[in-house]
Amino acid sequence: MNDKTLYAQILGITTPWEVSEVELNLTDSEVKVRINYNSSQGYCPECGKAFSVYDYREERSWRHLDTCQMITTLISKVPRIKCLEHGVKTVNTPWSEANSRTTMMFERFAIDLLLASKNQTKVSEILRVSFDVLHHIMEKAVKRGLLNREERNIEYLGIDEKSMKKGHNYITVLSDTKEHCVIEVGETRTTSASKSLLNKGLSANQKKQIKAVSMDMWQGFMNAVKEELPEASIVHDKFHIIKYLNEAVDKTRRAEARELQKNNNRTLIKTKHIFLKKKENMTENQLTRFQEIQEMNLKTSQAWMAKENFKEFFNSETINDGKFFFAEWYNDVKERSLTKMIKVGQMLIKHSEGLLNYIKHNIDNSIAEWINGKIQEIKTIGRGFRNFENFRTAILFFLGKLSLYPQSSQ
Numbered sequence: 001m002n003d004k005t006l007y008a009q010i011l012g013i014t015t016p017w018e019v020s021e022v023e024l025n026l027t028d029s030e031v032k033v034r035i036n037y038n039s040s041q042g043y044c045p046e047c048g049k050a051f052s053v054y055d056y057r058e059e060r061s062w063r064h065l066d067t068c069q070m071i072t073t074l075i076s077k078v079p080r081i082k083c084l085e086h087g088v089k090t091v092n093t094p095w096s097e098a099n100s101r102t103t104m105m106f107e108r109f110a111i112d113l114l115l116a117s118k119n120q121t122k123v124s125e126i127l128r129v130s131f132d133v134l135h136h137i138m139e140k141a142v143k144r145g146l147l148n149r150e151e152r153n154i155e156y157l158g159i160d161e162k163s164m165k166k167g168h169n170y171i172t173v174l175s176d177t178k179e180h181c182v183i184e185v186g187e188t189r190t191t192s193a194s195k196s197l198l199n200k201g202l203s204a205n206q207k208k209q210i211k212a213v214s215m216d217m218w219q220g221f222m223n224a225v226k227e228e229l230p231e232a233s234i235v236h237d238k239f240h241i242i243k244y245l246n247e248a249v250d251k252t253r254r255a256e257a258r259e260l261q262k263n264n265n266r267t268l269i270k271t272k273h274i275f276l277k278k279k280e281n282m283t284e285n286q287l288t289r290f291q292e293i294q295e296m297n298l299k300t301s302q303a304w305m306a307k308e309n310f311k312e313f314f315n316s317e318t319i320n321d322g323k324f325f326f327a328e329w330y331n332d333v334k335e336r337s338l339t340k341m342i343k344v345g346q347m348l349i350k351h352s353e354g355l356l357n358y359i360k361h362n363i364d365n366s367i368a369e370w371i372n373g374k375i376q377e378i379k380t381i382g383r384g385f386r387n388f389e390n391f392r393t394a395i396l397f398f399l400g401k402l403s404l405y406p407q408s409s410q
């Protein structure tokens, strides 16, 4: 078997395509495989009808998977046909999608490596391609995945903001909370941007099926859902409410630490992380310190307790149980004069419908936390995204549960 036959087999090249030359460059560890088209006829990529070859495009190259650890490039002049209906068209090649700089096998492997490592820098090193080539593969994969995504029945949505950069550069993430995947990502978090996001991510039919949308108490999201999904309930979920309660604990701690320090009491200095934790997650040292502080009956410990107690609300079996629990909890924080907790309580009273809807819909809350963590991970490996489109592509690539692979055209 000569090297032409060998490469034709490796690459899956069959007639009328033919490997015409294999050029080895040992100095650069490179193989160039030239492929000719040996037929006077070709098929229109639009309608599949056969026409005679009209002309040939300029020579182009496609990066392929390495063979024998050498960078392998396919080179070919692809013929064009003149379809009576569709005009002059380039015929499909068996090794790549239209307008691609890499072969399908290369793309599949790049997608596998990206999904496995979630590290664009590492994958570009392994595959010896630029970040740009890799990004192009991801972009195409997401486009293809969105195009081929089936219209499924979605009942529960999550809509959430994420900061893209430090400061106030927000993006909005729309997710399917049952399927655990991101549906679409939007720029900014205003009412009109959130409305467009709902329309971009969901068909008119899907919009009618939505039962509830979980979200933070952000007016832009609430307005958008009320206007675009009038039948759906708004649910303020556990993840976001706990976040407010945690912030209230920390504010209480900071204020009290300042008070104590006036009398040279340093009890609460450097205790932020202790009070943001659940008891079972504390280290032994943290737990000892936590217990010592608890015996002093400071406002901080009481606020921490109020936050922990609130978690019981989410186990309420009926709306009435929930209402009763909340009233008791709110009375307790008022009696203890936990001002920061009272503030959260007041905010929850203002949003009581969405709060109680949590019990009604029994929303799976793990998604909000999961997406939050995953997006943080993507941000870290992407070394910060300067551009919205790139960030959107990465989120949908890793979290969209899309069918990312290129489809064979022949």
Ligand SMILES: [Zn+2]
Pocket (backbone or CB within 6 Å): 044, 045, 046, 047, 048, 049, 083, 084, 085, 086, 087
């Ligand atoms: Zn045609």
